[in-house]
Amino acid sequence: MTAVELNNVWKIYAGDVAAVKDVNLSIQPGEFVVLVGPSGCGKSTTLRMIAGLESISKGEISIGNRVVNDVAPKDRDIAMVFQNYALYPHMTVEKNIAFSLKISGMPKDDINKRVQNVSEVLGLHELLKRKPGALSGGQRQRVALGRAIARDPKVFLFDEPLSNLDAKLRIAMRTEMKSLHQRLATTTVYVTHDQEEAMTLGSRLVVMNAGQIQQVGTPIDIYNYPNNRFVAGFVGSPAMNFIEGKLRVKAGETHFSRNGLDIFTGSVSYLPDTESDAVIGVRPQSIMLVQKETPGAIAATVDQVEPLGDQMDIKVRIHDDTVIIARVPLQSGVDTGLQIHIAFDAEKVHFFENSKVGARLNRRS
Amino acid sequence: MTKDTKAAPYLFLAPFLILFLVFTLVPLFQSVPLATQHTFGPDASIDVGMEKFSRAFGDPRFWTALRNTLVFTTGSVLIQLPVALALALVLNRKHVLGRGIFRLLFFSPQLVGLVFVAVLAMVMFQKQKGLVNSILAGGADLIRGLPIIGGWLPSKSDILGIPWLETLAMPALIITALWMYAGFNMIYFLAALQNVPKELEEAAMIDGAGPIRRFFAVTLPSIKPVAIFVVLLSVIGSIQVFELAYIMLPEGMGLQDSGLTLVTYLFKNGFEIGDLGYATAIGWLIAALLSIAAITQRVLNRSEVRL
Numbered sequence: 180m181t182a183v184e185l186n187n188v189w190k191i192y193a194g195d196v197a198a199v200k201d202v203n204l205s206i207q208p209g210e211f212v213v214l215v216g217p218s219g220c221g222k223s224t225t226l227r228m229i230a231g232l233e234s235i236s237k238g239e240i241s242i243g244n245r246v247v248n249d250v251a252p253k254d255r256d257i258a259m260v261f262q263n264y265a266l267y268p269h270m271t272v273e274k275n276i277a278f279s280l281k282i283s284g285m286p287k288d289d290i291n292k293r294v295q296n297v298s299e300v301l302g303l304h305e306l307l308k309r310k311p312g313a314l315s316g317g318q319r320q321r322v323a324l325g326r327a328i329a330r331d332p333k334v335f336l337f338d339e340p341l342s343n344l345d346a347k348l349r350i351a352m353r354t355e356m357k358s359l360h361q362r363l364a365t366t367t368v369y370v371t372h373d374q375e376e377a378m379t380l381g382s383r384l385v386v387m388n389a390g391q392i393q394q395v396g397t398p399i400d401i402y403n404y405p406n407n408r409f410v411a412g413f414v415g416s417p418a419m420n421f422i423e424g425k426l427r428v429k430a431g432e433t434h435f436s437r438n439g440l441d442i443f444t445g446s447v448s449y450l451p452d453t454e455s456d457a458v459i460g461v462r463p464q465s466i467m468l469v470q471k472e473t474p475g476a477i478a479a480t481v482d483q484v485e486p487l488g489d490q491m492d493i494k495v496r497i498h499d500d501t502v503i504i505a506r507v508p509l510q511s512g513v514d515t516g517l518q519i520h521i522a523f524d525a526e527k528v529h530f531f532e533n534s535k536v537g538a539r540l541n542r543r544s
Numbered sequence: 545m546t547k548d549t550k551a552a553p554y555l556f557l558a559p560f561l562i563l564f565l566v567f568t569l570v571p572l573f574q575s576v577p578l579a580t581q582h583t584f585g586p587d588a589s590i591d592v593g594m595e596k597f598s599r600a601f602g603d604p605r606f607w608t609a610l611r612n613t614l615v616f617t618t619g620s621v622l623i624q625l626p627v628a629l630a631l632a633l634v635l636n637r638k639h640v641l642g643r644g645i646f647r648l649l650f651f652s653p654q655l656v657g658l659v660f661v662a663v664l665a666m667v668m669f670q671k672q673k674g675l676v677n678s679i680l681a682g683g684a685d686l687i688r689g690l691p692i693i694g695g696w697l698p699s700k701s702d703i704l705g706i707p708w709l710e711t712l713a714m715p716a717l718i719i720t721a722l723w724m725y726a727g728f729n730m731i732y733f734l735a736a737l738q739n740v741p742k743e744l745e746e747a748a749m750i751d752g753a754g755p756i757r758r759f760f761a762v763t764l765p766s767i768k769p770v771a772i773f774v775v776l777l778s779v780i781g782s783i784q785v786f787e788l789a790y791i792m793l794p795e796g797m798g799l800q801d802s803g804l805t806l807v808t809y810l811f812k813n814g815f816e817i818g819d820l821g822y823a824t825a826i827g828w829l830i831a832a833l834l835s836i837a838a839i840t841q842r843v844l845n846r847s848e849v850r851l
Contacts, residue, residue: 252746253749261747268766278749278751282751282753282757
C-alpha cells in the first residue's frame with residue numbers, strides 16, 4: 180500500500196499556463212519526502228493539490244489507496260503546516276490545537292487529553308493560554324506543528340514551514356522536526372526551496388523545475404549522481420562548477436578540453452566512448468590544490484577568498500577567464516592574486532550533454 | 545536642518561489648522577457659554593445657567609427626536625452593516641463575474657452625492673406614483689390570488705397610498721441610508737477581507753470547518769477591528785443624520801415629528817426659532833452621545849487581535 184500516489188498529475192491555470200506537468204510520484208507509508216526546487220517550480224502547487232486546496236486539472240491523486248481528486252480537504256485525513264503558520268489569531272494556543280478536534284465532535288475529555296499529549300511532545304505547556312500574537316516565531320511554528328499532530332492524520336503536509344525563521348532557529352527546528360518524524364513515523368510531504376534543508380530532512384527528495392520532476396532519490400544519491408545539469412547545479416553548496424568544452428572518451432581514457440587547454444584527463448567510470456561537445460561539472464569540494472608538475476594540473480589566478488572557519492571558498496580564473504569556485508583548507512595559505520594550480524578529483528567529476536536538458540553522460544554503476 | 549525646512553511642515557499644515565481654528569475650535573469654545581444663555585437675536589442674551597439642558601430633558605419633542613435618531617442609528621447599524629458585509633463577502637470571491645462593475649454600482653450613490661440621492665428617494669417614496677409603492681402594489685397583485693395571504697393583503701389603493709414620507713419617515717430614511725451607505729461601508733469590509741490571510745481560511749478548511757463556521761470562527765474575528773471601526777463611523781454618521789431627513793421629508797421632519805431627528809431639532813431651534821442657547825445645549829447632548837459611542841469603540845478595540 181502506498182501512502183500517497185500521484186499519477187500523471189497536471190495543474191493548468193487560465194491562459195494555458197501549466198504549473199505542474201505530468202507528475203508521477205509514489206510515497207510509501209512513513210516516508211519523509213521533500214519536494215525541492217526554485218521558486219515557481221510547482222512544488223507548492225503539487226502539495227496544495229495533495230491537500231485539496233487546488234483542483235487537479237488532469238491525473239489522479241490517491242491517499243491511502245483512495246482516489247481523492249473530488250474529496251474535500253477535511254476528508255482527506257491530512258494535516259498541513261503553512262509557511263506563515265496560519266494560526267487563528269483570536270484563539271489561544273490551546274484552542275488552536277483543539278479546533279479541528281472540536282469540529283470533529285470529539286468528547287471534551289478526549290480533546291483535553293490530546294491537547295495535553297501534544298503540548299508535552301512539543302513543550303507547549305507554558306504557552307497554552309497565550310494567543311499567537313504573544314508568541315515568538317519559533318513558538319508559533321511549534322504550535323502550528325502541534326495543531327497538525329493533534330489531528331493524528333495519515334499524512335503531514337508542510338509548506339516551507341521554516342522559511343520565516345532566522346537561520347539559527349531554522350537549524351534547531353530542523354533537528355526537532357526530524358526527531359519528531361522519527362518518533363511519530365507519519366508519512367510526510369515537505370516543500371522547501373532550501374536544498375540544504377531538503378538534504379538534511381528528507382528520506383527521499385523530489386527535485387522539481389518548471390513544473391516537472393527532475394529527479395527522485397535519496398539525498399546522497401541525488402548529490403552524487405545528479406540526473407541532469409539542473410539537479411547538479413541546484414543541489415549542493417556552493418553550486419557545482421560547469422565548464423563547456425570538448426569531450427573525448429576512447430578506450431577508457433577521458434579527455435576534456437576547452438579552448439585548446441586540457442581541463443581534465445583521467446579515467447572516469449561508466450562513460451561511453453564519445454567525441455562531442457559536453458559540459459564538465461565539478462563540485463567545489465572535489466577540486467584540489469596541486470603542484471605544477473601534477474598530471475592534469477590547471478594554472479589559475481585567485482580572484483577572491485571567502486574564509487569559512489576551517490575552510491575557505493576561493494574564486495579562481497583559468498587561462499580563458501573561466502571562473503571556478505573551489506573549497507580548500509584554510510591552512511593552504513591561498514590568498515587573492517596568487518598563481519596556483521588546481522586539479523579535479525577523477526572519481527567525482529560529472530559530464531553532461533551540452534543541451535537544454537543537459538542529461539548526465541557518466542552513468543552510475 | 546535650516547530654518548526654512550523646519551517651518552515647512554507647519555506651512556503645509558497651516559491651511560487645515562487655520563480653518564479648524566476659525567470654524568471648529570473657536571465656535572466650540574464659544575458654544576460653552578452659549579449653552580447657558582437665552583439669546584435675543586445675535587447681540588443680546590441673558591445667562592440662564594443649566595436651564596437649557598434641563599429644558600431638553602423635559603421636552604417631549606427632544607425625546608421624540610432622540611428616539612427617532614436612535615431608531616435610525618439602530619436600523620442603520622443592524623441592517624446596513626450586515627448588508628454591506630454580505631456584499632463584500634460576495635465580491636471578495638475569486639470567480640464573481642463583473643466584480644468591478646458591481647463594486648462601482650454599489651458605490652455609485654457616494655459618487656452622485658447625498659442631495660441627489662435624497663431627492664431621488666423623495667420621488668421614489670411618493671404616494672400614488674412613487675416607485676416603491678408601485679413595486680409593492682405590483683408584487684401584491686402577483687400574490688393576491690394565493691390562499692390565506694391573498695385575503696390578508698391590503699387593497700391596491702391602500703398600498704399605493706402608503707405615506708412613507710409623512711408618517712413612515714424612519715423606515716424610509718433607513719432604506720435610503722442603506723442605499724446611500726451600504727456600498728461605502730462595503731469598501732471598508734472588502735479591504736479588510738482582502739487582508740485576511742488566505743491560509744487562515746485554508747487551515748480552517750483542512751480542520752473541517754464548513755463555510756458558516758469559517759465565517760464566524762475565522763473571517764469575522766479577523767476583520768473585527770475594521771468592523772468595530774465601521775460600526776463606530778456608522779453610529780456617528782447616523783446620530784448626526786440631518787440632510788437626508790431635511791430634503792426628503794415634508795417640513796424636514798414628516799408629519800407629527802415622525803422623522804424629527806436630533807440635528808433637525810437643533811437646526812429648527814437654532815436657525816428657525818432663533819433659540820441659539822437651546823440649540824447649543826442639544827448640540828452638547830449630541831456630542832455626549834457621540835463620545836459614548838467613541839469610548840465604546842476604544843473599549844471593544846482593546847481586545848484587538850494581531851494577525
